[in-house]
Amino acid sequence: MDISIFGMGYVGTVTAACLADDGHTVIGVDPNEFKIDTINNGQAPMVESGVDELIARNVQAGRLTATTDSAAAVAASDVIFVCVGTPSRPNGSLDLQFLERACTNIGVALQKADHHVVVVVRSTMLPGTMNDVVIPLLETHSNKRSGPDFGVCVNPEFLREATAVQDFRCPPKIVVGSNDQQTIDVVRPLVERGDAPLAVVPLEIAEMVKYVDNSWHALKVTFANEIGRIAKSFDLDSHQIMDVFFLDDKLNISTSYLTPGMAFGGSCLPKDVRALTHKAREMDIDLPVLHSVTASNQAHLNWARDQVLAHDIEKVSILGLSFKAGTDDLREAPMVDLAEQLIGKGRDVRIYDEHVHIQRLTGANQSYINAHLAHLERLLVDDLDTALKHGELLVVGNKSPAFADLAQVVGPNQLVIDMVRVISDPAPLAGYEGLLW
Ligand SMILES: NC(=O)c1ccc[n+]([C@@H]2O[C@H](COP(=O)([O-])OP(=O)(O)OC[C@H]3O[C@@H](n4cnc5c(N)ncnc54)[C@H](O)[C@@H]3O)[C@@H](O)[C@H]2O)c1
Numbered sequence: 001m002d003i004s005i006f007g008m009g010y011v012g013t014v015t016a017a018c019l020a021d022d023g024h025t026v027i028g029v030d031p032n033e034f035k036i037d038t039i040n041n042g043q044a045p046m047v048e049s050g051v052d053e054l055i056a057r058n059v060q061a062g063r064l065t066a067t068t069d070s071a072a073a074v075a076a077s078d079v080i081f082v083c084v085g086t087p088s089r090p091n092g093s094l095d096l097q098f099l100e101r102a103c104t105n106i107g108v109a110l111q112k113a114d115h116h117v118v119v120v121v122r123s124t125m126l127p128g129t130m131n132d133v134v135i136p137l138l139e140t141h142s143n144k145r146s147g148p149d150f151g152v153c154v155n156p157e158f159l160r161e162a163t164a165v166q167d168f169r170c171p172p173k174i175v176v177g178s179n180d181q182q183t184i185d186v187v188r189p190l191v192e193r194g195d196a197p198l199a200v201v202p203l204e205i206a207e208m209v210k211y212v213d214n215s216w217h218a219l220k221v222t223f224a225n226e227i228g229r230i231a232k233s234f235d236l237d238s239h240q241i242m243d244v245f246f247l248d249d250k251l252n253i254s255t256s257y258l259t260p261g262m263a264f265g266g267s268c269l270p271k272d273v274r275a276l277t278h279k280a281r282e283m284d285i286d287l288p289v290l291h292s293v294t295a296s297n298q299a300h301l302n303w304a305r306d307q308v309l310a311h312d313i314e315k316v317s318i319l320g321l322s323f324k325a326g327t328d329d330l331r332e333a334p335m336v337d338l339a340e341q342l343i344g345k346g347r348d349v350r351i352y353d354e355h356v357h358i359q360r361l362t363g364a365n366q367s368y369i370n371a372h373l374a375h376l377e378r379l380l381v382d383d384l385d386t387a388l389k390h391g392e393l394l395v396v397g398n399k400s401p402a403f404a405d406l407a408q409v410v411g412p413n414q415l416v417i418d419m420v421r422v423i424s425d426p427a428p429l430a431g432y433e434g435l436l437w
Contacts (some may be wrong), residue, residue: 004077006102008035012083014164020058021205027073028066039066047355050165052247074109082121107141127207151183154206177206225286260436262419263300263334265323270332317391321353328355331368335397351379352387
């Protein structure tokens with residue numbers, strides 16, 4: 001396939017060298033003449049293991065060339081990868097000037113193209129950039145339409161500098177973001193690698209993925225370092241602690257606790273985070289990430305409350321009160337907090353939870369409810385039917401299997417707010433809102 005790559009930086013050069021090595025004819029495009037000359041002389045314009053050899057071999061074989069002439073490159077290409085930089089401005093916002101210039105140049109060149117071209121953006125850009133910036137620039141300057149005249153795709157890159165070639169060839173995953181099948185069929189065989197899992201997703205999802213990954217990596221580093229700081233202050237070896245942490249691939253290094261939904265709660269997470277951060281404060285150790293966990297959870301609860309209060313509906317039924325299905329533990333359950341706040345705002349609340357029975361609450365569980373929802377007895381109903389009859393607004397608070405088929409029993413005038421995404425198929429519901437989806 002004939003390919004152009006705009007931007008001969010770390011991502012673009014590795015992409016160009018590897019795709020040429022796969023047998024494609026690749027033209028690298030960059031305004032920096034030094035980089036262009038370096039590549040045409042068979043050398044890498046940066047230090048990156050393995051790239052020098054790949055460039056030398058493929059320039060020698062005539063599969064890889066570089067140029068400053070974007071029009072000539074576009075004219076000779078079926079697929080154009082955009083790998084230009086998207087740096088931060090001083091205030092942290094995303095600087096799109098290089099992307100805008102590259103898209104303008106590609107658009108101008110596309111005007112003269114008499115073949116179907118696919119433009120694939122690998123640069124990291126926020127959701128909406130493709131629709132709001134890239135496509136309008138390409139369309140305006142080419143006088144052609146995205147879809148019938150040229151394809152667009154977002155294909156984020158997950159390589160790490162220093163192991164970039166290895167990561168390009170064995171990536172953790174491949175993401176192809178596009179809304180049209182013809183484009184997917186062109187891009188997919190170019191970017192698929194061995195056993196790497198492949199996700200074909202809408203454009204905006206592909207744009208967001210890289211930010212989620214990098215935020216997660218950044219969070220992991222700061223989390224590990226905060227644990228390291230407090231461990232060292234206890235005179236403990238943080239690596240030994242984390243080696244034990246890594247053993248747990250069921251709850252720790254896993255997908256557990258990573259699905260957006262309701263705030264955390266229960267008898268352990270809130271109290272244990274509080275104890276550790278309180279101890280850190282006593283020891284004068286600054287742990288901003290861990291300290292802000294409780295505040296973040298409260299902000300999330302406020303968000304959930306506001307979603308409910310945004311509807312001026314008096315009769316509310318809460319379905320599922322305990323912090324997770326299958327238990328009657330109400331200590332620090334987010335739905336208890338929500339119920340309390342709704343009542344405070346004058347809502348007429350009923351609560352149904354198959355596992356919560358007032359006579360059976362004892363010990364710390366009972367004390368917690370006495371302190372936070374003393375009139376729970378008057379709010380609890382014995383069965384789902386009674387709760388459904390009362391509520392014009394139904395708030396689903398935990399993943400009890402009994403709620404999966406709610407869509408079959410809810411009336412046309414009832415609104416459901418699902419905090420936990422338990423309803424398997426909300427399509428039949430006349431009024432459905434997911435908390436975060
Ligand atoms: N570096 C990484 O490890 C990495 C990994 C994954 C994703 N990314 C993302 O990939 C993108 C590129 O990152 P990078 O580190 O390779 O950037 P870089 O700064 O190393 O290279 C960008 C290149 O684009 C060139 N350029 C600027 N305007 C151009 C134009 N109009 N036409 C053609 N070329 C132009 C620049 O001269 C430069 O050579 C960024 O969005 C980055 O966030 C980077």
